[in-house]
Amino acid sequence: MDPSSLERLREVLESGWIGLGPVTNQFEQELARSDLVGKYPVAVNSGTAALHLALVVADVPKGSAVIVPANTFVSTAAVALQHQCRVILADIERATGNIDLGSVREILEAEPDVSAILAVHYSGIPCDIAGLNELSKQHGVTVIEDCAHAIGSMWQGRPMSESPHIQAYSFHATKALAIGEGGCVTFPDAASAERAKRLRRLGIDMGARSWSNPYDIPELGFKYNMGDIAAAVGLAQLEGLREKLRKRRSIVRRYRERLAGAPVELVREPHDSDRSGGFAVPILVKDRERVRKELDAAGIESEIYFRPLGEFPLDATRPTPVAERFARDIICLPIHPLISLDEVDYVCDRLSGCVT
Numbered sequence: 001m002d003p004s005s006l007e008r009l010r011e012v013l014e015s016g017w018i019g020l021g022p023v024t025n026q027f028e029q030e031l032a033r034s035d036l037v038g039k040y041p042v043a044v045n046s047g048t049a050a051l052h053l054a055l056v057v058a059d060v061p062k063g064s065a066v067i068v069p070a071n072t073f074v075s076t077a078a079v080a081l082q083h084q085c086r087v088i089l090a091d092i093e094r095a096t097g098n099i100d101l102g103s104v105r106e107i108l109e110a111e112p113d114v115s116a117i118l119a120v121h122y123s124g125i126p127c128d129i130a131g132l133n134e135l136s137k138q139h140g141v142t143v144i145e146d147c148a149h150a151i152g153s154m155w156q157g158r159p160m161s162e163s164p165h166i167q168a169y170s171f172h173a174t175k176a177l178a179i180g181e182g183g184c185v186t187f188p189d190a191a192s193a194e195r196a197k198r199l200r201r202l203g204i205d206m207g208a209r210s211w212s213n214p215y216d217i218p219e220l221g222f223k224y225n226m227g228d229i230a231a232a233v234g235l236a237q238l239e240g241l242r243e244k245l246r247k248r249r250s251i252v253r254r255y256r257e258r259l260a261g262a263p264v265e266l267v268r269e270p271h272d273s274d275r276s277g278g279f280a281v282p283i284l285v286k287d288r289e290r291v292r293k294e295l296d297a298a299g300i301e302s303e304i305y306f307r308p309l310g311e312f313p314l315d316a317t318r319p320t321p322v323a324e325r326f327a328r329d330i331i332c333l334p335i336h337p338l339i340s341l342d343e344v345d346y347v348c349d350r351l352s353g354c355v356t
């Protein structure tokens with residue numbers, strides 16, 4: 001663990017208070033000052049909790065339907081079910097791995113009870129935020145962004161955090177800002193953030209606290225708050241984040257240069273003014289199982305993001321053929337701030353040797 005994390009942890013552990021308190025508050029203020037997450041951040045104990053709180057605070061009606069892309073982590077759909085909504089899977093674009101707005105439009109025209117779209121910036125590749133906005137206005141539905149991969153991403157030359165939608169971020173161990181477990185949900189307005197701050201801690205409101213009344217609960221919430229131990233690690237991680245994101249970008253660039261002539265499809269941003277934060281380096285290949293085994297034999301670890309949600313028991317019936325094909329062809333190549341460009345070259349050489 002880096003010295004800064006240890007130093008900040010020591011301060012919290014020696015302070016006499018390790019729960020939700022001043023350090024979580026400071027972490028939120030630092031997040032708000034950065035342009036790395038949306039406007040009014042509320043720190044919680046996971047990205048999944050952030051997504052669920054987003055649905056609650058957006059007042060997505062229970063019993064309605066929520067559109068979720070098939071190419072995402074199971075959390076994105078699980079929170080809709082937890083909120084007592086029906087999940088409708090949208091198909092994806094093969095080029096970006098992101099939700100296909102054509103598929104979304106079809107669903108909106110066929111299903112009158114849709115109230116929200118949970119859009120995922122797959123691998124940090126920005127979704128078409130303007131297109132989503134337009135559809136949401138036409139059909140009166142809420143857009144919530146799953147930004148679990150999207151720290152450091154840019155959409156049309158602007159930080160993704162400037163989007164007008166509610167956004168959910170994850171600080172899980174595998175993400176760019178890694179606390180271990182944690183997340184935050186951000187809102188375009190302060191009032192929603194205040195409500196989320198109550199709801200993340202069972203709905204407790206200490207505003208009218210008195211000798212005989214410890215607290216009120218105007219609206220019952222959840223046990224989702226972050227604590228100061230996690231926030232201390234978060235503050236330290238945030239300090240080094242820009243440098244790490246730069247490193248991720250240089251790795252992504254190197255992969256793209258080196259694989260430009262190889263028979264692989266690079267999953268990537270649709271426009272030059274868009275930028276992935278470099279959460280993963282997804283490529284599509286023929287004969288994925290063989291290629292992945294050959295990489296493994298060369299000592300190269302790869303990942304599969306994601307199994308398509310249609311394969312899980314979510315009671316989601318719409319077919320998503322593009323997502324299924326994508327999931328059969330996908331390989332996510334190694335990326336981490338500690339990987340050297342020489343190691344990237346090694347991966348590319350071995351990969352080029354085994355793809356056809």
Ligand SMILES: *Cc1c(COP(=O)(O)O)cnc(C)c1O
Nearest residue numbers: 046047048073075148170171172
């Ligand atoms: C990691 C992840 C989440 C959930 O985050 P947790 O912090 O693990 O709860 C949600 N959506 C996507 C796309 C993710 O990758």
